[in-house]
Amino acid sequence: MFKRLFQYREFLSTSIKKEIRGKYKKSFLGILWSFLNPLLMLMVYAIIFPIILKSPEKNYVMFLMTALIPWTFFTTTVTQGMSTIIANGNILKKVYFPREILPISIVTSGLINFLISCIIIFIFLMITGIGYSKYLILLPFVILVQYIFLLGIVLILSSVTVYLRDLEHIIGVVIQALFYGTPIVYSLSTIPERFLWVFKLNPMAYIIQGYRDVLYYQQMPDVQGLVMLLLVSVVLMMVGYQIFNHLQKHFAEEL
Amino acid sequence: MTKNDQTEEVAIEVCDIDKTFKVYFDKANTLKERILFWNRNRHEVREVLSDISLTINKGETVALVGVNGSGKSTLLKLMTQIIYPDKGSIHTYGKLVSLLELGAGFHPDFSGRENIYFNASIFGLSKSEIDDRIDDIIAFSELGSYIDNPVRTYSSGMYMRLAFSIAINVDADILLMDEVLSVGDQHFQEMCYEKMMDLKKQGKTMVLVTHSMQAVKKYCDRAIWLYQGRIRMDGSTEDVVKEYLKVCG
Numbered sequence: 001m002f003k004r005l006f007q008y009r010e011f012l013s014t015s016i017k018k019e020i021r022g023k024y025k026k027s028f029l030g031i032l033w034s035f036l037n038p039l040l041m042l043m044v045y046a047i048i049f050p051i052i053l054k055s056p057e058k059n060y061v062m063f064l065m066t067a068l069i070p071w072t073f074f075t076t077t078v079t080q081g082m083s084t085i086i087a088n089g090n091i092l093k094k095v096y097f098p099r100e101i102l103p104i105s106i107v108t109s110g111l112i113n114f115l116i117s118c119i120i121i122f123i124f125l126m127i128t129g130i131g132y133s134k135y136l137i138l139l140p141f142v143i144l145v146q147y148i149f150l151l152g153i154v155l156i157l158s159s160v161t162v163y164l165r166d167l168e169h170i171i172g173v174v175i176q177a178l179f180y181g182t183p184i185v186y187s188l189s190t191i192p193e194r195f196l197w198v199f200k201l202n203p204m205a206y207i208i209q210g211y212r213d214v215l216y217y218q219q220m221p222d223v224q225g226l227v228m229l230l231l232v233s234v235v236l237m238m239v240g241y242q243i244f245n246h247l248q249k250h251f252a253e254e255l
Numbered sequence: 256m257t258k259n260d261q262t263e264e265v266a267i268e269v270c271d272i273d274k275t276f277k278v279y280f281d282k283a284n285t286l287k288e289r290i291l292f293w294n295r296n297r298h299e300v301r302e303v304l305s306d307i308s309l310t311i312n313k314g315e316t317v318a319l320v321g322v323n324g325s326g327k328s329t330l331l332k333l334m335t336q337i338i339y340p341d342k343g344s345i346h347t348y349g350k351l352v353s354l355l356e357l358g359a360g361f362h363p364d365f366s367g368r369e370n371i372y373f374n375a376s377i378f379g380l381s382k383s384e385i386d387d388r389i390d391d392i393i394a395f396s397e398l399g400s401y402i403d404n405p406v407r408t409y410s411s412g413m414y415m416r417l418a419f420s421i422a423i424n425v426d427a428d429i430l431l432m433d434e435v436l437s438v439g440d441q442h443f444q445e446m447c448y449e450k451m452m453d454l455k456k457q458g459k460t461m462v463l464v465t466h467s468m469q470a471v472k473k474y475c476d477r478a479i480w481l482y483q484g485r486i487r488m489d490g491s492t493e494d495v496v497k498e499y500l501k502v503c504g
Contacts, residue, residue: 010385011376018362018373094359096335096351097377166287249339252332253276 001241004098012101012108019109034116038069049185057187062128066215067184067208069117070146074204075175077110081154082161082168089255099248100241103154111147121215133218142210142221145230149203152236159247162254182208203229265348266429266460267311267334272343274304274329303329304484307343313428316451316461318471318492320499321481327464330481331355331431334462349428349460352378354418354435363407367398367417370406374418378425388424395450396420397443411438423450429460437467448474468496 005012024030045068046061057063084102085092092099125131161167182204183191191199199205206225213221279298304326311317319327332338333345335353360377361370371392375385393402396416401409409417415438422430430451436444451461451474465471471478471492478495480488488495 008376008379010381011379013382014373014376018365022362022364091360091377093337094356095377096337096353097379252337 001100005101005104008098008101011097012105015101015105016109016112019105020112031116034113035120038065038072038117038120041068041072059128059130062124062130063187063212063216064185065121065124066212067182069121070114070208070211071179071182071184071204072117073110073114074146074150074207075179076113077107077150078153078157078171078175079168080110081106081150082157082171084154085158085162085251086165086255089251093252093255099251100155100244103158103244104151106158107147107150107154110150111143114143125215130216130218135214135218135220138221138223139211139214142207142214142226145210145226145233146207148230148237149207149233152233152238152240155237155240155244159244159251162247162251178202178204181205183212184208203232264312265310266313266315267309267348267462268346269307269309269330269334270344270346271306271308272304272333272340272345273302273306274326274333274338274340275300275302277301302484304333304340307484307486309479309486309489311460311462313349313460314455314458315477316455316475317463318475318478319462319464319481320466320468320471320478320495321487322503325481326484327481328355328433331433331462331464334431347429350379350426351429351431352422352425352427353431353433354422355431355433356435359418361406361414361418364405366405367396367402367409368393370417371421374421375425378422378427380425392420392424395424395446412440412443415439416443419447423447423454427459429462430454431462433464434466436465436470468500472496 020031024033029036042061042065045064049060049064081103084106085099088102122132157167157171181198181202183199188196188199188205188209199209206222206229210221210226213219277298278301307330319330321327329338331353332355333340334347335351335355336345337355360374362373365373368389371389372382372385375388375392376382380388396402396413396419398413398416401413406414406417415435419435419439422432436447439447448470455461463470463475475492477490478488478492478499479486480495480499488498
């Protein structure tokens, strides 16, 4: 598999570029939207939440930002990833290339977009005076866990969706539910003990909490949990690849 | 002959393949439909290819001929690995490039030049390899200054020129082509055939689908006549074309 991907590395990199550039093609501001999107989204939340929600957090905007931006990375990648095979049906039907390049380039372009958005986080950490801590060196690890996890999910969803188009709508609902089941707009410490099992079972809770620990609380994240999740994600990715490889044989006929 | 010798000689090996397509009358695609109308998934299994076995040697130029719907394009798609056979196996030896449809994989908003990079990378070329070839590709396409215009502004002839120029310049060992040349003008078609003769001299293998019997006779060493998903005749161009024209002409 890796040999094939290496041979097609140029296609992989051009399709990642295409994914990033194509998204903003025909818009005036282009790639700047990768900055502006999270910034504007944040302004909306910053205005609304202090009014409707009395939060004990000392800096609610940053509290939100450190979780919401990684969350957006997750949702956009999953929603785009699951429709990527269908969206590229035209090429798939006519040219041979390793099909797994499509989901991989969606997840990778999502990652690049996320890294650009991270610049916004860093700038605001400085402006708001929260600053950086030594735990920042764990940030790449959290990002890696999320990346591998997303690869597994997207490999499975992108191939299954071809045969079961409903999945797009089902996953839409699941993502919405997951948003409230993940400590994004609230803090884990405000959750009653008896509901904590929900977060133990939610992989995104580990990841989001990891980002928030490293960036906002500036404390040691739950490394044990994250390592566990990394192992699970690696297995998920391998299983996902098998599923994808099995299902891809009939893509051209189903599309 | 040892196995090793064989792989050196053979370019494409098709062993006893069957391919069927399911033709749905009213396909239940969504979960709701699948549950509510589980019995609605009536489909007809249509046999597109059956009992196809053939070996194409390195350096051969083979024409696939036959009426519409005889399975020529399906056979090419199977060789390209876009679809997979139900039974049997296909092996190809060497780098394979196929030109199944005009400008497959072109991104309409990108310029011709950007599309060269994109398209050639689909064929597995690295950036530096494309850099080396880009001048040849642009020169062969004769697109001149149009090369920097978005591809959506191209005419179908220009599309074909670009697609063909890329496919022919990626140094494939095997080239599969599905009736794409007919869009080009006389001059370009001749250029293409000339270039193909060049490639042939270099020992490349080519499989063409075409309805132009003149081209078959002029450029191919061997013709395979498909009829209703089976090989009806396989032999020298001369014989096959004569038979074919007798029956279908």
